[in-house]
Amino acid sequence: MTMRKPFIAANWKMNKTLSETEEFLSQFVPEVKNEHDRDIVIAPPFTSLPLAAEKLRNTNIALASQDVFYEEKGAYTGEISPLMLADIGCKYVIIGHSERRQFFSETDEIVNKKVKTAKKAGLGVIFCIGETLDERETGKTLEILEREIEKGLDGHIDPMEMVIAYEPIWAIGTGKTATPGQAQEVHAYIRKKLEVLYGNKADELCILYGGSVTPDNIDSLMACNDIDGALVGGASLKVDSFASIVKFRR
Ligand code: PGA
Numbered sequence: 001m002t003m004r005k006p007f008i009a010a011n012w013k014m015n016k017t018l019s020e021t022e023e024f025l026s027q028f029v030p031e032v033k034n035e036h037d038r039d040i041v042i043a044p045p046f047t048s049l050p051l052a053a054e055k056l057r058n059t060n061i062a063l064a065s066q067d068v069f070y071e072e073k074g075a076y077t078g079e080i081s082p083l084m085l086a087d088i089g090c091k092y093v094i095i096g097h098s099e100r101r102q103f104f105s106e107t108d109e110i111v112n113k114k115v116k117t118a119k120k121a122g123l124g125v126i127f128c129i130g131e132t133l134d135e136r137e138t139g140k141t142l143e144i145l146e147r148e149i150e151k152g153l154d155g156h157i158d159p160m161e162m163v164i165a166y167e168p169i170w171a172i173g174t175g176k177t178a179t180p181g182q183a184q185e186v187h188a189y190i191r192k193k194l195e196v197l198y199g200n201k202a203d204e205l206c207i208l209y210g211g212s213v214t215p216d217n218i219d220s221l222m223a224c225n226d227i228d229g230a231l232v233g234g235a236s237l238k239v240d241s242f243a244s245i246v247k248f249r250r
Pocket of ligand 1: 173
């Protein structure tokens with residue numbers, strides 16, 4: 001077994017109003033207060049961040065945002081800078097989620113700029129990569145991941161302030177999880193690839209799996225050697241299901 005500390009993160013996507021955020025956190029915080037041997041992270045929508053920061057202060061749960069812009073300030077209507085996120089108490093930011101790449105035309109270059117400014121502001125990065133069904137079926141999975149890693153992390157980014165989330169796009173929100181075997185195979189490949197870039201440090205890096213993670217499949221995913229945590233969408237929206245994912249057993 002690895003020495004890497006498990007890392008379980010909720011990605012709420014475009015869900016939950018302020019009152020729903022309040023209700024969730026009031027129940028969830030006491031529910032997981034004894035889980036000290038794992039990192040627990042929640043990424044609510046931007047509008048809920050200040051409230052969530054308040055509710056999570058002095059708890060064992062860290063706050064993340066779901067995206068960030070790559071400039072510190074200026075005339076960028078509608079955008080949010082890493083400085084603003086750090087200022088309200090965000091510890092992490094999700095960058096390069098496949099929905100951002102798919103629906104908002106984020107390229108590897110944009111993702112790379114975001115990673116760099118987020119790091120400069122002291123935010124931990126949850127860096128997402130993953131292949132589409134078509135790419136998997138045509139045997140391009142590893143090539144796609146290699147490109148996303150090389151371009152997205154270009155510029156000597158210290159891996160110690162980052163976690164990687166492998167999310168096969170065909171498994172996101174579809175109920176089709178990669179089997180633990182399929183996920184493990186890719187995770188091991190990603191770690192090898194990171195060794196080329198970072199040497200021994202790659203061994204300490206957390207690699208999360210994402211895509212239809214549920215209370216039912218978390219234990220078998222976490223039993224795999226190179227799976228160090230999960231990025232959870234749908235199943236993170238209910239207190240019971242996210243709490244039981246957080247409380248997985250190996
Ligand atoms: P899902 O989403 O758990 O709903 O499949 C995961 C993600 O997109 O981060």
